[in-house]
Amino acid sequence: MIIADDSAFMRKLLSDLFTQQKDFMVIDTARNGKEAIEKIRELKPDLVTMDVNMPIMDGLEALEILMKECRIPVVMISSLTKTGTDATIKALSLGAVDFIEKVSGPISSITKIQTEILEKCRAAVTANVRNYLQASSLRLYPPATVLKPPNPTYTKFPVDVNIFKKGVNGLDGEKIIAIGTSTGGPRALQQVITKLPRDLPCGVVIVQHMPAGFTKSLAERLNSLSDVEVKEAEHNDVVAPGKVYIAPGNYHMTVELQGRSRVIALNQNPPLSSHRPAVDILFDSVAKLGNRVVSVILTGMGSDGAKGMTKIKSTGGYIIAEDETTSVVYGMPKAVVELGIADQVLPVDQIADVLVNVVKK
Structure with a gap:
């Protein structure tokens, strides 16, 4: 896996957490989205954790490129701010599998979410990213005009x-x-x-x-x-x-x-x-x-x-x-x-x- 985060503290914290697990191997880290894209293209990891807010290229820009090129599982790291939550929801609509709320404060506070981090990343590795992206065609931005309601289509399963x-x-x-x-x-x-x-x-x-x-x-x-x-x-x-x-x-x-x-x-x-x-x-x-x-x-x-x-x-x-x-x-x-x-x-x-x-x- 690759960890992309502009915070050296977060890169070390996540690297230490994952290297302690038998089922994860951190092969590299990145300080911004541009660096992450370059390393992902070269190393082809099975999983990426991606900070939402990074310099040069942020997590959303990097995610959009990834979903078009290789569609690997991505878990976003997000702050609980209005900007952060909005960006996270957009990231999930673009194809990120899940997100982890970035916790600030002492080490003791951060370690409390370690179980959640591992659980979500383990689930992400097995996620059906390629199929569900292919199966969906989403309206990613607000419509310019009011759309006509869709005509119902009947499935092969009859509905009484x-x-x-x-x-x-x-x-x-x-x-x-x-x-x-x-x-x-x-x-x-x-x-x-x-x-x-x-x-x-x-x-x-x-x-x-x-x-x-x-x-x-x-x-x-x-x-x-x-x-x-x-x-x-x-x-x-x-x-x-x-x-x-x-x-x-x-x-x-x-x-x-x-x-x-x-x-x-x-x-x-x-x-x-x-x-x-x-x-x-x-x-x-x-x-x-x-x-x-x-x-x-x-x-x-x-x-x-x-x-x-x-x-x-x-x-x-x-x-x-x-x-x-x-x-x-x-x-x-x-x-x-x-x-x-x-x-x-x-x-x-x-x-x-x-x-x-x-x-x-």
Whole structure:
């Protein structure tokens, strides 16, 4: 692997961490993006960690070149500033597999995230970078004009839309889309959310594993690229048609019934399987809506969401899982598929059209 960072301290800290592991070998380091590109071309590493902010050529410029030339797994190193979080979200949309929040302060503070660094880099090495980049064609910048909603295309898996026409428990039949994702999620969400039409007749709730601060930047970016309105969820938001709500980092998100309204509730209960927000907690909360729920599990490591989807299935909801060919990390979707509860298993670029078809009938 190659470590690219303009900070000599960070280069040494990361080098020392990785050289202590049997499954990593640091073959070189770079002080800026230009130097990183030259060394990557020459040495052809299996993994790169890339600082976002570097002189001469920053991490975004270098990443864009890498994704066009060799498409190797890249994990970004980012600071928790408005500029840093925005750049990180853009990096993820360009093809970076994941990111690590740069921690400032004493060595004791930095060593606390060593497990996270190793976990994310190990997942990145196995990431399906080439396939998911080939499978996607993204709108990377805000549209100059309002785009016409896409015409639904039917997949080879038939969808029985009749099961969604009636509500349960005497409530109305308005549907809700619930999505869960982790590693590779920002790019996958961009594939799905930017294809949803402005007149989508239901709301969308999303849990993306991501620290506080970064989820707001993700919501803002998706909002700038989409015809639906996308925002970071707030406590007591009423879920409305044509609107997308992303759980804020460090908060669990649930959907509660208040009369005939679905209202978002946020809490800081303990992390579930080290995640806050957790997909399982969101899915468990929407399961009470029965056959009005259309749930989607996208790329991510681990199995968060599988238990919640089992409950959704038991109450009559519909389940879509991203397939292996487009998943950056085929962990969370695989857990659902192996349980045998997925109604459809689809490449990410087909999911939005199926959602539109289902919720508009």
